[in-house]
Amino acid sequence: MCGVFGIMGHPEASRIAYLGLYALQHRGQESGGIASVDAGAMFVERGMGQVADLFTEACLDRLPGRSAIGHIRYSTSGSSRLQNAQPIRIESRRGAIALGHNGNLVNAQALRKALEDNGAIFSSTSDTEVVLHLFARSTEEIVEDALVDALGRVQGAHAITALTPTQLLAARDPYGFRPLSIGHLEGAWVLASETCAFDLIGAEFVRDLEPGEVIVLSQDARAEGEAIDIVAAGAGGAAAGYVSHLPWAKQARKSCIFEQVYFARPDSRLYGDSVMQARKRMGSTLGAEAPVEADVVVPVPDGGVYAAQGYSEATGIPFELALIRNHYVGRTFIEPRQSIRHFGVKVKLNPVESLIKGRRVVLVDDSIVRGTTSAKIVEMVRAAGAAEVHVRISSPPYVSSCHYGIDTPRREDLIAANLSLEEVRERIGADTLAYLSLDGLRQTVTSGEAEYCTACFTGDYPTPLSDELSTQMELFTPAGAGPAGREIG
Ligand code: SF4
Known part of the structure; x- marks a missing residue:
């Protein structure tokens, strides 16, 4: 990084x-x-x-x-x-x-x-x-x-x-x-x-x-x-x-596929492809692979925005920017002495209640790494009145640490490396949970001649460690x- x-x-x-x-x-x-x-x-x-x-x-x-x-x-x-x-x-x-x-x-x-x-x-x-x-x-x-x-x-x-x-x-x-x-x-x-x-x-x-x-x-x-x-x-x-x-x-x-999923800026061209377009394709493939009956598709900003658009287009479920991100957050915060519920996440993201209340929400994010933030966001969306929360992830389960320059936790801290899909769903508190398949991801990014490192999703490292x-x-x-x-x- x-x-x-x-x-x-x-x-x-x-x-x-x-x-x-x-x-x-x-x-x-x-x-x-x-x-x-x-x-x-x-x-x-x-x-x-x-x-x-x-x-x-x-x-x-x-x-x-x-x-x-x-x-x-x-x-x-x-x-x-x-x-x-x-x-x-x-x-x-x-x-x-x-x-x-x-x-x-x-x-x-x-x-x-x-x-x-x-x-x-x-x-x-x-x-x-x-x-x-x-x-x-x-x-x-x-x-x-x-x-x-x-x-x-x-x-x-x-x-x-x-x-x-x-x-x-x-x-x-x-x-x-x-x-x-x-x-x-x-x-x-x-x-x-x-x-x-x-x-x-x-x-x-x-x-x-x-x-x-x-x-x-x-x-x-x-x-x-x-x-x-x-x-x-x-x-x-x-x-x-x-x-x-x-x-x-x-x-x-x-080439690192995670740059395309999350890390690169969406307005960059990466490996001969538009990052934004690739992310939209990830979302639409995810929509085809894991549709759900729902009322609104909400991205977790910024990483989930274009995948959510693709998911919305593929499923016909309306897209709403119902989580607002504060772009001016520093690294540390001085919390009030009496702690505020969900403060750590709330200071970065806030739900728009009128877009969420009483509705079945599909929450789209680019990845789940530790799972702690996802759990807090799901809880926050429920607290805003969502009738159901369905989590869709525009990449496969993140199961292996990166050794090539993307900062990721040790394997024991990666939630998908240690829990089954159902256990992860339960841990983050979602009604349903689905990830984009590895084949689906590959299909969305194989423009030009690019071949990709996918080790964080497979554990198959291209070099000796x-x-x-x-x-x-x-x-x-x-x-x-x-x-x-x-x-x-
Ligand atoms: S393991 Fe490979 S695909 Fe995953 S973040 Fe590192 S370089 Fe990228």
């Missing part, structure tokens, strides 16, 4: 990065940072909190130059503190490099232990710093080769932007777990975790990075201000101002691109 951004060749690079991070804020709210390069010097500003509070005019003035990367973070690996904020900048024998990373590395702990056993000192607990240690130790001379070498030694999910005094690099892991797209803006290249960032800054989407693709943008690759040839850019050739490599062995694509991986060998033997390495530009 992080967002990355990058821009090269724009006179207001750090201000554009700031706006890009603003659009990606839903991907992480704990910390953020921007690194920029001006005349060979690198500048970094990082802090705890949200983008709007972190970056002032004065702060952005301290980030000069035509190239920048940005990062916003929600900790899934490493605790929430300033040292773990990104981009992380280091000095190596190849010069300065700053790196921002979205995704979790499943062998980071093992690699870290091996590095520490060999004398490495870490300043953060983030798995991203492991990549930088591997980069610094690489025997490869050229920056992009050293980064490819480092990333070739890690396992798991990474979508990365990295900045050096002369280059902007981007990489997506061979499974393509996390999204990363490239666009252009007024003669500059931009990279972002989600296309909603391009919309805000007025950039044109060019394409998604391929799983396993590494892109290198160099300042001297084309004359300043020279128009970008978009046709060539699509092909990824050096003529377009960047070079694209596929340095690692090809893997079956395993941490304790199954070797450690020492990976550090001190050449990783190399090997015979499977492919150049496409």
Whole structure:
């Protein structure tokens, strides 16, 4: 749960990065940072909190130059503190490099232990710093080769932007777990975790990075201000101002399906598909799979809104926004001494009684993780006078923790991993409960060529998990691109 951004060749690079991070804020709210390069010097500003509070005019003035990367973070690996904020900048024998990373590395702990056993000192607990240690130790001379070498030694999910005094690099892991797209803006290249960032800054989407693709943008690759040839850019050739490599062995694509279900912004295009449309299809498939006699379809905002629309269209039951979300809720609340019933949920959601009272309600949400919030919402809707409450979930039961960068509880805290469907229904207090089937979900998202990771619904992880991986060998033997390495530009 992080967002990355990058821009090269724009006179207001750090201000554009700031706006890009603003659009990606839903991907992480704990910390953020921007690194920029001006005349060979690198500048970094990082802090705890949200983008709007972190970056002032004065702060952005301290980030000069035509190239920048940005990062916003929600900790899934490493605790929430300033040292773990990104981009992380280091000095190596190849010069300065700053790196921002979205995704979790499943062998980071093992690699870290091996590095520490060999004398490495870490300043953060983030798995991203492991990549930088591997980069610094690489025997490869050229920056992009050293980064490819480092990333070739890690396992798991990474979508990365990295900045050096002369280059902007981007990489997506061979499974393509996390999204990363490239666009252009007024003669500059931009990279972002989600296309909603391009919309805000007025950039044109060019394409998604391929799983396993590494892109290198160099300042001297084309004359300043020279128009970008978009046709060539699509092909990824050096003529377009960047070079694209596929340095690692090809893997079956395993893009995170949960980004499509819940995590990505609905106005983004993800894996070649509209997130909003995909969510509507999930809802209409759910309506076909699990219809019910009812009077009104009510989404649990924001995640359930488009699935509820799809459910309503498929079943003909009217749609009403009968739960109102307060968008201005902070992380902590000071409760009155005399506790208010359902306070924790009520401060975020409030039912519109006139739309609910005496009616049979279908409550549509994107997922049930622990089940505690669902139980409170069902109780709140009943308290508002609902005659019946039928819960419909637009994804399959969430039964396994994510190891690739989405923050989820341990398996023992996942309600569907521990209780039967009927027990979950009873626990959340619904009259009926139904989930979208895995086949149904797959059908709704298989546009284009995308293949998906569905491990949180199946327990079928695409990679070995941490304790199954070797450690020492990976550090001190050449990783190399090997015979499977492919150049496409
Ligand atoms: S386990 Fe689930 S949340 Fe994690 S990458 Fe796979 S589909 Fe996404």
